[in-house]
Amino acid sequence: MTKENLIDCHNRIKLFIHNTPVLTSSLVNNRIDAEVYFKCENFQKGGAYKMRGATNAIMLLSQEQKQKGVVTHSSGNFAQALSLAAKNLGVKATIVMPSNSPQVKKNAVIEYGGQIIECEPTTKARQSTADNIVNNTGATFIHPSNDPNVILGQGTASIELLYEQPNLDAIFCPVGGGGLIAGSALATHYFGNNCHVFGGEPLEADDAYRSLISGKIESNKTTNTIADGLRTQLGHHNFPIIQKHVNSIFRVSEIEIIEAMRFIWERMKIIIEPSSAVAFAAVLKEKKQFKNNKIGIIISGGNVDVNNLPFNI
Amino acid sequence: MTKENLIDCHNRIKLFIHNTPVLTSSLVNNRIDAEVYFKCENFQKGGAYKMRGATNAIMLLSQEQKQKGVVTHSSGNFAQALSLAAKNLGVKATIVMPSNSPQVKKNAVIEYGGQIIECEPTTKARQSTADNIVNNTGATFIHPSNDPNVILGQGTASIELLYEQPNLDAIFCPVGGGGLIAGSALATHYFGNNCHVFGGEPLEADDAYRSLISGKIESNKTTNTIADGLRTQLGHHNFPIIQKHVNSIFRVSEIEIIEAMRFIWERMKIIIEPSSAVAFAAVLKEKKQFKNNKIGIIISGGNVDVNNLPFNI
Numbered sequence: 001m002t003k004e005n006l007i008d009c010h011n012r013i014k015l016f017i018h019n020t021p022v023l024t025s026s027l028v029n030n031r032i033d034a035e036v037y038f039k040c041e042n043f044q045k046g047g048a049y050k051m052r053g054a055t056n057a058i059m060l061l062s063q064e065q066k067q068k069g070v071v072t073h074s075s076g077n078f079a080q081a082l083s084l085a086a087k088n089l090g091v092k093a094t095i096v097m098p099s100n101s102p103q104v105k106k107n108a109v110i111e112y113g114g115q116i117i118e119c120e121p122t123t124k125a126r127q128s129t130a131d132n133i134v135n136n137t138g139a140t141f142i143h144p145s146n147d148p149n150v151i152l153g154q155g156t157a158s159i160e161l162l163y164e165q166p167n168l169d170a171i172f173c174p175v176g177g178g179g180l181i182a183g184s185a186l187a188t189h190y191f192g193n194n195c196h197v198f199g200g201e202p203l204e205a206d207d208a209y210r211s212l213i214s215g216k217i218e219s220n221k222t223t224n225t226i227a228d229g230l231r232t233q234l235g236h237h238n239f240p241i242i243q244k245h246v247n248s249i250f251r252v253s254e255i256e257i258i259e260a261m262r263f264i265w266e267r268m269k270i271i272i273e274p275s276s277a278v279a280f281a282a283v284l285k286e287k288k289q290f291k292n293n294k295i296g297i298i299i300s301g302g303n304v305d306v307n308n309l310p311f312n313i
Numbered sequence: 314m315t316k317e318n319l320i321d322c323h324n325r326i327k328l329f330i331h332n333t334p335v336l337t338s339s340l341v342n343n344r345i346d347a348e349v350y351f352k353c354e355n356f357q358k359g360g361a362y363k364m365r366g367a368t369n370a371i372m373l374l375s376q377e378q379k380q381k382g383v384v385t386h387s388s389g390n391f392a393q394a395l396s397l398a399a400k401n402l403g404v405k406a407t408i409v410m411p412s413n414s415p416q417v418k419k420n421a422v423i424e425y426g427g428q429i430i431e432c433e434p435t436t437k438a439r440q441s442t443a444d445n446i447v448n449n450t451g452a453t454f455i456h457p458s459n460d461p462n463v464i465l466g467q468g469t470a471s472i473e474l475l476y477e478q479p480n481l482d483a484i485f486c487p488v489g490g491g492g493l494i495a496g497s498a499l500a501t502h503y504f505g506n507n508c509h510v511f512g513g514e515p516l517e518a519d520d521a522y523r524s525l526i527s528g529k530i531e532s533n534k535t536t537n538t539i540a541d542g543l544r545t546q547l548g549h550h551n552f553p554i555i556q557k558h559v560n561s562i563f564r565v566s567e568i569e570i571i572e573a574m575r576f577i578w579e580r581m582k583i584i585i586e587p588s589s590a591v592a593f594a595a596v597l598k599e600k601k602q603f604k605n606n607k608i609g610i611i612i613s614g615g616n617v618d619v620n621n622l623p624f625n626i
Contacts, residue, residue, distance in 0.1 A: 021334075042582045262619060269355045269584040269615035302582035306575060312620040 042302025083114025145177025146235025355615025396427025458490025459548025
């Protein structure tokens with residue numbers, strides 16, 4: 001995946017995504033003792049950066065493939081993103097969702113024009129249901145994170161951030177399946193000016209942290225984290241990019257995630273989801289080693305259920 | 314209060330306030346069938362537009378007055394705004410707060426450098442406690458809304474909005490004490506291009522609505538609204554300006570306020586307080602008569618207690 005691939009990708013998807021704003025806060029800067037630049041993908045179409053990769057992956061299909069539609073399995077932001085990206089491009093999207101997915105998430109997919117096929121709430125059932133749809137309809141399966149074209153798309157958030165702030169010392173991303181941090185690491189490698197990439201990961205779903213140590217893809221031992229976007233498993237397309245281009249992954253506790261989220265909500269008055277708070281929590285935790293640095297943070301999304309917030313627990 | 318007064322005021326306070334962003338949302342525009350421009354004073358210093366009026370009022374004091382400090386009574390955004398504005402200008406601020414004010418609000422005042430004097434939770438005790446401080450210390454009392462210099466300051470939000478969107482057909486503001494809508498009406502009169510000003514007011518605290526009908530200042534019969542910033546009483550400095558320059562005030566129910574707030578949180582991913590949602594709720598309710606209009610909405614603030622949200626009631 002070259003610099004040209006990234007530039008082509010960005011030019012390809014530009015019309016279908018927002019160049020989201022980069023926000024700053026003197027309160028945050030004082031707290032961290034650094035300059036922090038928040039790339040606000042919570043303001044992205046569909047409420048998350050996932051729109052970038054989904055759009056790129058669909059646009060690269062052949063005309064014949066587009067006519068047969070796309071499939072994914074996701075109960076989260078990628079389900080909404082693929083539905084919306086497909087609708088924008090006149091393509092049919094089928095979303096395999098576990099039968100126990102919250103109604104609010106199903107509604108969002110339907111609203112964006114996706115067709116839901118329910119399955120048993122197991123990883124195996126998700127994949128076999130998606131496989132069946134591919135076999136029966138000829139639709140193309142698009143993985144939420146472990147796909148080179150998705151990775152390239154996700155990287156465009158960091159391209160935009162680095163166009164706006166070319167001299168960042170560091171970019172922090174949350175780490176779930178690894179699509180965002182892999183894309184960000186590639187973008188930073190090609191567009192950064194001696195800029196390093198760091199991940200934030202929940203202690204309760206720390207497969208990427210342990211994979212970097214062992215040198216092979218480790219499984220999550222638990223996924224008991226409020227950061228619902230980060231419960232997924234690291235993929236084999238993402239891992240080698242992360243090994244090569246990511247400096248460190250920092251792990252944070254559930255309390256640290258919630259307090260970071262509360263800080264952003266209360267002080268910056270923007271709604272970020274717990275997964276985004278993980279990246280900020282990592283910055284808060286490690287602030288000593290980033291003193292006086294210019295730090296970018298990818299605020300990955302803002303899709304939360306306001307009926308079910310963690311603050312008054 | 315002339316156009317020159319407003320321009321002078323804006324130039325005076327510029328360095329101490331944010332020129333807050335104006336946001337748009339295609340989802341909102343589709344819902345309303347109009348173009349809506351949100352002037353985001355929730356991103357203002359101190360989290361609300363009140364910083365504008367507080368800064369202007371303090372800056373217009375004589376050197377001798379500044380040395381003796383300022384006093385107000387408020388348990389809301391003006392308490393924080395006066396504290397922060399005073400700190401920025403090297404002036405001492407004393408805030409009279411009812412003894413039953415939430416600790417979170419007291420903490421905010423203390424954090425911004427204000428000194429709290431508690432009083433019994435009655436209107437009479439508030440005023441007499443403030444009067445005592447004025448008599449004993451020579452400090453200047455600054456009313457949160459019923460003060461010409463405060464009104465001018467609050468009007469600067471609409472000046473900025475109209476610089477950015479000169480052809481607005483309407484500007485909507487929430488109505489509490491009347492400082493914001495009076496200032497906005499003056500600014501729109503001098504800077505707008507055939508632009509009309511409308512208010513949103515809770516049905517449960519509709520003194521301004523009834524005052525416009527009767528032609529004299531009416532009292533609130535209840536203040537049982539979630540829009541805590543709008544429970545205050547319309548003032549005699551504001552009322553004649555509102556009579557002269559405001560087209561209509563629309564009343565909204567508590568359910569309409571909460572649903573409008575939920576819509577903005579979920580769709581725009583920004584945190585607005587219930588008082589701001591009142592203005593948007595009025596637009597939603599009256600959207601038929603504003604079809605295809607360009608509508609500005611002053612999002613007055615974003616100070617909410619995230620431990621105590623109305624969504625899952």
